Amino acid sequence: MSAGDATTPPAVGDRLPAAEIGPFDAQALQRYAKVSGDDNPLHLDDRLAASISLAAPPVHGMKLLAAFEPLLKAWRGDLVIRRLGGTFVQPVLRGEKITLTGRVLRSSPEEVFVRLYAHGASRAPALIAEATLRPSSCRIP
Amino acid sequence: MALDVPATETLRVSVDAARAEDFARETGFVDPAGDSVPISYPAVWLSAPPVHGAIMRACSASDSVPVHESQSFSYEAPLLRGAEYELHVSMRREETPPRLHVECSIATLEGAPVGQFETVIRLVPRASLSAEASS
Numbered sequence: 001m002s003a004g005d006a007t008t009p010p011a012v013g014d015r016l017p018a019a020e021i022g023p024f025d026a027q028a029l030q031r032y033a034k035v036s037g038d039d040n041p042l043h044l045d046d047r048l049a050a051s052i053s054l055a056a057p058p059v060h061g062m063k064l065l066a067a068f069e070p071l072l073k074a075w076r077g078d079l080v081i082r083r084l085g086g087t088f089v090q091p092v093l094r095g096e097k098i099t100l101t102g103r104v105l106r107s108s109p110e111e112v113f114v115r116l117y118a119h120g121a122s123r124a125p126a127l128i129a130e131a132t133l134r135p136s137s138c139r140i141p
Numbered sequence: 142m143a144l145d146v147p148a149t150e151t152l153r154v155s156v157d158a159a160r161a162e163d164f165a166r167e168t169g170f171v172d173p174a175g176d177s178v179p180i181s182y183p184a185v186w187l188s189a190p191p192v193h194g195a196i197m198r199a200c201s202a203s204d205s206v207p208v209h210e211s212q213s214f215s216y217e218a219p220l221l222r223g224a225e226y227e228l229h230v231s232m233r234r235e236e237t238p239p240r241l242h243v244e245c246s247i248a249t250l251e252g253a254p255v256g257q258f259e260t261v262i263r264l265v266p267r268a269s270l271s272a273e274a275s276s
Contacts, residue, residue, distance in 0.1 A: 021169060028167070031163075031167050032167045032168075035160060035163040035164050035167050035185070036164065036167075036184055036185050036188070037185050037187065037188020037193070038184070038187070038188065039188075040207060040209075042206060042208070051270070052270045060209075061209045061212070062181060062184050062209065062212060063167070063168060065181060065212055066168035066169070066170070066179060066181035066184075067168060067169050069168070069170060069179055069180055069181065070168075070169045070170055070171050073171070074171075081180055081216075082215060082216060083213065083214065083215040083216070084180055084181070084213065084214050084215075085211070085212060085213025085214065085215075085259075086211065086212060086213070087210065087211040088208075088209055088210060088211065088212075132215075
């Protein structure tokens with residue numbers, strides 16, 4: 001379904017156009033830490049990352065989860081995100097490109113449920129997420 | 142282990158317009174009109190001293206490193222730039238495995254519900270990190 005087809009709900013099985021974000025460098029992680037307040041040194045300190053056998057600090061999981069909102073809005077701007085949640089399965093390291101994908105698992109005129117994945121360099125997903133969307137006409141003012 | 146913090150707390154928070162813009166930029170949020178708030182913006186409220194302090198105390202008490210395990214946001218109404226809200230924070234600790242659950246509900250100052258978010262933080266003992274790294 002194209003982004004312009006704003007009157008019908010997506011079909012079960014529809015895939016969101018994949019998007020690539022990153023790679024994020026140390027400055028990007030520092031900026032996110034500053035604006036979010038998540039100054040966990042695990043994301044910023046190379047030596048701390050190395051001490052737990054990571055080749056580089058991991059990207060903040062929240063930065064990845066938040067990236068699904070623009071993906072969803074670009075896909076179907078006529079839908080409003082009612083819920084977004086996810087589980088951080090494994091780290092995406094600084095310097096890795098990240099691929100965001102998604103697929104519609106349930107769909108009705110009232111509500112759409114989308115499974116979302118973020119992959120870093122590993123084949124296994126780094127973040128498994130889900131979003132519930134509703135037509136903007138259902139938006140509670 | 143006791144949480145060593147008040148289990149619940151109500152805070153006055155706000156969507157600072159400049160911070161919302163910075164947060165949007167750093168998370169790739171596109172808003173040509175410039176008046177929307179990213180749905181994940183409430184994550185910044187976890188850095189409020191009462192919440193952040195409680196997380197740090199829980200880590201310190203168990204000599205652990207906080208690792209973000211899961212996060213969710215749900216809304217009944219959108220957040221508004223510049224608006225103030227009441228944030229009701231509830232925390233509980235799980236022992237096996239060690240986790241901290243932070244559950245927050247957002248309401249207008251008049252008490253109308255706006256949304257909820259839940260953060261689960263795994264408390265990973267530093268000793269186990271060292272052991273994993275050396276194995």
